[in-house]
Amino acid sequence: MSDFSAxxxxxxxxxxxxxxxxxxxxxxxxxxxxxxxxAGRVRTIKLSPSVTRIHIGEIDxxxxxxxxxxxxxxxxxKRLGAGQQNDSQDDLSSGTSNPPNDNT
Numbered sequence: 001m002s003d004f005s006a007x008x009x010x011x012x013x014x015x016x017x018x019x020x021x022x023x024x025x026x027x028x029x030x031x032x033x034x035x036x037x038x039a040g041r042v043r044t045i046k047l048s049p050s051v052t053r054i055h056i057g058e059i060d061x062x063x064x065x066x067x068x069x070x071x072x073x074x075x076x077x078k079r080l081g082a083g084q085q086n087d088s089q090d091d092l093s094s095g096t097s098n099p100p101n102d103n104t
Contacts, residue, residue, distance in 0.1 A: 016053035
């Protein structure tokens with residue numbers, strides 16, 4: 001019976017990844033993973049004060065979540081800000097180099 005419980009424990013451990021291994025599987029930096037954890041985007045299991053594990057199923061959950069997720073408002077603001085900035089620069093450059101022709 002003790003052999004079964006040891007094998008069972010090994011199988012359970014195989015379903016959990018360290019933060020480093022999880023980040024490598026997602027091809028993201030550990031810092032990004034820490035930010036996601038702090039934001040509540042990734043669920044963790046704290047085994048001790050210094051040991052945290054992430055269930056391998058979180059990879060699938062994140063993939064499903066990202067398929068249904070809209071771009072973040074921060075990304076939209078960046079796109080809008082960049083577009084507005086370029087438009088205003090175009091207006092300035094066209095206004096100074098090509099003044100409107102009133103003799104049409």
